[in-house]
Amino acid sequence: MSLYYHPLEKIVHHELHSYPGFELLQEVLLKGLEVMKKNGATNWLSDDRNGGALPKSHHEWGDKVWAPQAVKAGWKNWGLVLPNDLLQTANMQKLAQLYAAQGVTVETFATPDDAFRWLRHRGNQLTA
Numbered sequence: 001m002s003l004y005y006h007p008l009e010k011i012v013h014h015e016l017h018s019y020p021g022f023e024l025l026q027e028v029l030l031k032g033l034e035v036m037k038k039n040g041a042t043n044w045l046s047d048d049r050n051g052g053a054l055p056k057s058h059h060e061w062g063d064k065v066w067a068p069q070a071v072k073a074g075w076k077n078w079g080l081v082l083p084n085d086l087l088q089t090a091n092m093q094k095l096a097q098l099y100a101a102q103g104v105t106v107e108t109f110a111t112p113d114d115a116f117r118w119l120r121h122r123g124n125q126l127t128a
């Protein structure tokens with residue numbers, strides 16, 4: 001997994017290169033949450049194309065532990081690049097619905113560039 005921060009756009013961005021394991025996933029998402037809080041970021045780009053299917057426990061942790069903290073920190077927009085794995089895509093779409101119910105605007109994309117452009121536009125709308 002890689003974690004990036006795009007300061008001009010205030011976008012936290014993670015990329016899955018393969019299945020990360022539970023500890024690494026937690027570490028990266030929590031570090032991204034710290035970056036979000038420190039910089040007042042409201043946008044998150046998830047490039048999950050190469051992550052494979054994550055176990056249910058990973059999704060439960062994200063839903064119950066990570067997401068409420070991210071929403072409280074100001075998370076508003078999620079650009080989600082869907083995984084190549086059909087099962088994981090279905091799981092991520094369920095998470096997208098859960099997060100949308102918490103006030104996060106979610107859009108899915110085929111490429112990280114498309115997600116980035118959308119998030120940049122969403123960020124500009126918030127500051128205009």
